[in-house]
Amino acid sequence: MNEIDIWKLYKMMLRSRLFENAVTKLWKEGLITGEMHLGIGEEAIVAGVVSQLEDGDAMAVTHRGTPQFIMRGVDPVSLLLEFFGHSEGLCKGQGGHMHLFSKEHLIAASGIVGASGPAATGFALALSYKKLNKIAVAFFGEGAVNQGMMMESMNLASVWNLPVLFVCCDNDWAVTTTTNNCTGGTILDRAKGFGIEGYSVNGTDVEAVWNVTNQAISKLRKNSGPQFIHATCTHMEAHLLGDLLLRNNQDPVMMAETAEPLKQYAGESLDEVLLLVRKIGAQTKKKGDPIVFTKKKLKDEEDRLKQIEEDVAKEIEELTSKALEIYKGGIKYD
Ligand SMILES: Cc1ncc(C[n+]2csc(CCOP(=O)(O)OP(=O)(O)O)c2C)c(N)n1
Ligand SMILES: [Mg+2]
Numbered sequence: 001m002n003e004i005d006i007w008k009l010y011k012m013m014l015r016s017r018l019f020e021n022a023v024t025k026l027w028k029e030g031l032i033t034g035e036m037h038l039g040i041g042e043e044a045i046v047a048g049v050v051s052q053l054e055d056g057d058a059m060a061v062t063h064r065g066t067p068q069f070i071m072r073g074v075d076p077v078s079l080l081l082e083f084f085g086h087s088e089g090l091c092k093g094q095g096g097h098m099h100l101f102s103k104e105h106l107i108a109a110s111g112i113v114g115a116s117g118p119a120a121t122g123f124a125l126a127l128s129y130k131k132l133n134k135i136a137v138a139f140f141g142e143g144a145v146n147q148g149m150m151m152e153s154m155n156l157a158s159v160w161n162l163p164v165l166f167v168c169c170d171n172d173w174a175v176t177t178t179t180n181n182c183t184g185g186t187i188l189d190r191a192k193g194f195g196i197e198g199y200s201v202n203g204t205d206v207e208a209v210w211n212v213t214n215q216a217i218s219k220l221r222k223n224s225g226p227q228f229i230h231a232t233c234t235h236m237e238a239h240l241l242g243d244l245l246l247r248n249n250q251d252p253v254m255m256a257e258t259a260e261p262l263k264q265y266a267g268e269s270l271d272e273v274l275l276l277v278r279k280i281g282a283q284t285k286k287k288g289d290p291i292v293f294t295k296k297k298l299k300d301e302e303d304r305l306k307q308i309e310e311d312v313a314k315e316i317e318e319l320t321s322k323a324l325e326i327y328k329g330g331i332k333y334d
Pocket of ligand 1: 112140175
């Protein structure tokens with residue numbers, strides 16, 4: 001039987017976080033260019049789901065899908081090379097971070113909001129046509145629930161009884177639009193409207209996500225038809241790296257830089273406002289960080305925690321150096 005292993009989940013989340021922190025650094029140094037959307041803050045949802053997938057299960061992910069690739073075991077060096085636009089990257093440098101694809105792992109990403117719905121439903125149709133008894137997962141943000149193709153996919157998955165797990169990562173923001181400004185009713189009720197069984201869960205709590213996913217996946221593997229998970233989370237960064245809009249958790253330094261030109265109009269009072277925003281931001285960040293949340297539960301085993309943190313940090317450091325060496329040195333990667 002599938003048993004929850006919180007240490008394994010913590011390590012998966014931490015590995016993804018440190019990888020994305022390394023990506024952030026490379027982006028800030030100008031080695032990765034263009035938009036970069038991070039999955040920071042969504043790790044508990046991704047780990048709770050991905051840890052329960054089998055070989056042969058498929059995934060369709062969004063513009064924010066790096067954690068899914070990392071946690072599913074895609075080679076991180078090939079991902080970094082891809083982000084550099086290098087010909088030896090995962091998609092020969094043609095995909096960037098938003099259009100990643102791994103045939104070996106059956107994962108497809110798309111930057112088109114809502115596209116993971118039809119992609120996962122298509123995967124599930126193929127899997128069920130071939131009688132493989134495998135499942136497909138669609139990850140998407142709450143902004144995608146108003147896309148027609150997402151609703152069409154839910155409808156067809158239900159009518160055709162397909163093994164799709166719809167996972168909505170609800171961080172309450174779609175770039176600059178909040179849910180209450182664009183979504184009527186509740187997201188879970190929409191799934192129910194299509195005859196799809198659904199669950200709501202705190203997406204900061206990896207154990208809670210694992211538990212609902214375990215129920216949903218065991219039904220999917222018994223040919224129950226699609227299932228839906230609505231997981232709330234805090235997105236810890238701006239919509240993308242380089243986005244200067246002040247979202248709840250902007251980097252304080254970046255926030256100050258953004259606000260600097262406004263000072264001449266707002267006077268000193270702007271500093272007070274910024275201080276307050278930063279305070280609120282820091283609190284939210286702590287409360288909504290799935291890694292901080294899980295680490296608290298493990299704090300009694302200090303040495304074990306420390307060992308995991310050291311091992312993961314070392315791994316990420318080494319693989320980053322390796323990717324940089326290949327990129328800068330024009331070395332062949334094998
Ligand atoms: C069809 C389509 N419309 C608009 C965009 C521009 N866009 C990119 S991300 C995004 C917001 C997505 O919000 P959400 O689905 O909640 O995901 P989040 O970024 O919060 O993870 C938008 C509107 C797009 N990529 N595709
Ligand atoms: Mg969102």
